[in-house]
Amino acid sequence: MTPALVRCGRPAGRTVERVTSAPPSTVPLDDRFARELPEMALPWHAEAAPDPQLLVLNEPLAAELGLDPAALRGADGVRFLVGNAVPPGARPVAQAYAGHQFGGYNPRLGDGRALLLGELVDADGRVRDLHLKGSGPTPFSRGGDGFAAVGPMLREYVISEAMHALGIPTTRALAVVATGRPVYRETALPGAVLARVASSHLRVGSFQYARSTGDVELLRRLADVAIERHHPAAAEAENRYLALYEAVVAAQASLVAQWMLVGFVHGVMNTDNATISGETIDYGPCAFMEAVDPATVYSSIDAGGRYAYGNQPLIAEWNLARLAESLLPLLAEEQEPAVELAVAALTRFRPQYSAAWTAGMRAKLGLPEGLDDAATGPLAEELLELLQAGHVDHTSFFRALGSAARGDVDPARNLFLDLAGVDTWLQRWGALEPDAAAMDRVNPVYIPRNHLVEEALEAATGGDLEPLGRLLDVVTRPFEERPGLDRYAAPAPEDFGAAYRTFCGT
Numbered sequence: 001m002t003p004a005l006v007r008c009g010r011p012a013g014r015t016v017e018r019v020t021s022a023p024p025s026t027v028p029l030d031d032r033f034a035r036e037l038p039e040m041a042l043p044w045h046a047e048a049a050p051d052p053q054l055l056v057l058n059e060p061l062a063a064e065l066g067l068d069p070a071a072l073r074g075a076d077g078v079r080f081l082v083g084n085a086v087p088p089g090a091r092p093v094a095q096a097y098a099g100h101q102f103g104g105y106n107p108r109l110g111d112g113r114a115l116l117l118g119e120l121v122d123a124d125g126r127v128r129d130l131h132l133k134g135s136g137p138t139p140f141s142r143g144g145d146g147f148a149a150v151g152p153m154l155r156e157y158v159i160s161e162a163m164h165a166l167g168i169p170t171t172r173a174l175a176v177v178a179t180g181r182p183v184y185r186e187t188a189l190p191g192a193v194l195a196r197v198a199s200s201h202l203r204v205g206s207f208q209y210a211r212s213t214g215d216v217e218l219l220r221r222l223a224d225v226a227i228e229r230h231h232p233a234a235a236e237a238e239n240r241y242l243a244l245y246e247a248v249v250a251a252q253a254s255l256v257a258q259w260m261l262v263g264f265v266h267g268v269m270n271t272d273n274a275t276i277s278g279e280t281i282d283y284g285p286c287a288f289m290e291a292v293d294p295a296t297v298y299s300s301i302d303a304g305g306r307y308a309y310g311n312q313p314l315i316a317e318w319n320l321a322r323l324a325e326s327l328l329p330l331l332a333e334e335q336e337p338a339v340e341l342a343v344a345a346l347t348r349f350r351p352q353y354s355a356a357w358t359a360g361m362r363a364k365l366g367l368p369e370g371l372d373d374a375a376t377g378p379l380a381e382e383l384l385e386l387l388q389a390g391h392v393d394h395t396s397f398f399r400a401l402g403s404a405a406r407g408d409v410d411p412a413r414n415l416f417l418d419l420a421g422v423d424t425w426l427q428r429w430g431a432l433e434p435d436a437a438a439m440d441r442v443n444p445v446y447i448p449r450n451h452l453v454e455e456a457l458e459a460a461t462g463g464d465l466e467p468l469g470r471l472l473d474v475v476t477r478p479f480e481e482r483p484g485l486d487r488y489a490a491p492a493p494e495d496f497g498a499a500y501r502t503f504c505g506t
Helices: 032-036 059-066 070-073 075-081 150-165 204-212 218-228 232-236 240-262 309-330 337-347 349-364 371-391 394-405 420-430 434-441 450-459 468-475
Strands: 042-043 053-057 093-095 099-103 104-106 112-121 127-133 174-183 188-198
Touching: 032 059, 032 075, 032 093, 053 070, 053 075, 053 150, 059 070, 059 093, 059 174, 070 075, 070 434, 075 174, 099 204, 099 420, 104 434, 112 371, 150 174, 150 420, 150 450, 150 468, 174 349, 204 218, 204 309, 218 232, 218 309, 218 349, 240 309, 240 337, 240 349, 309 337, 349 371, 349 434, 371 420
Parallel strands: none
Antiparallel strands: 042 093, 053 174, 093 112, 099 104, 112 127, 127 188, 174 188
């Protein structure tokens, strides 16, 4: 089911209220984070939205969470989605965390424009966070206004739902609500709040904050929460905190390999955006790479290319080293053996990442699972060199390669200028008898092409939601080639991509 685009009428009132009818009262929000880690939870409330109107609602996700989509569209439901109607038992909090931002450490970041409304249990019994973004200033705002504009919140909705459809672990978007409040950036823009769902919002920066307090028992409680919530097998290990760290290393290695395989550029891989669960979080200055180039940067604030596409595995490893530093007091009583344990665990990141990337590339190339990594790796690396040299579109090539596996090499071959080089490669690859059907299951036809995202966001900011609805329908069914959607599969015009940059929206 495609997420539904809806417009709602004006709600009554502006004050924070307690809801006594569905949807919140039927699925109560817990306050477990606030209870378990009160030192990291600042009770706060969302700013009243003058005129909240629902722009987009993810009906399948709402049902998965046990929420009634029809009730969410009502006046009480819309106020709930902006934090202005708080259900009984809920205790919204701004979460405290630290973080390295572009390599510089800030000991007190926290939710500067966000609130954790609480936790709920979904249809499968999993605990999920319900979190608001753009809900107004908090004591962590650091001079910012705490609000968000319609465009960036819809960007997160589109990209996160596309990532989910691609099978990549991610936070999810439940809804975007226009607030009726202008947000001032370079110009006045319509404001909005995103309702986001995650396995949790625990991050490397959470552990950095706990460690910075000098309170080892707080650090221990935080680690115990992370184990229970995300990596329960660690509880059975002889050294549960080392096992937790090893699990996070493995989760991040797998996640970043999946980003690389689809050409996703996160853009802001700060430690406060590295989750303990292994989910992708914070779709600010992010985009999908088109022409293959490791130096690809889309973030307007990444002038040095720290978070360029090709740097992402190394940055993930760097972030995990910061997590190790934070966990040292829990790994062993003395620092030296603790460091030795952490270093040994971190050295597993590169082989784990390499194994995940090689397995994923083997699938993209349609090669049999039993094929030796020593054969897959060089073949894949040679291909990437050809793609980069020819400035070939990443997504188009891998999808066209499925046709080559069926005997029609022209769609893939014609993307290159170096025909001799690609012919040699295609012959070597074809001799391995690739599985075309298997390739089509992992190589998307459609991704959120940057020019189409911008087109949809510009229209939505101006009040026209139709382009956004069409784009969502396409990118949430990425592997299914459909007639009449050629423009959604085509790269951006040449005059678009060279200077394209995305912004965090603050």
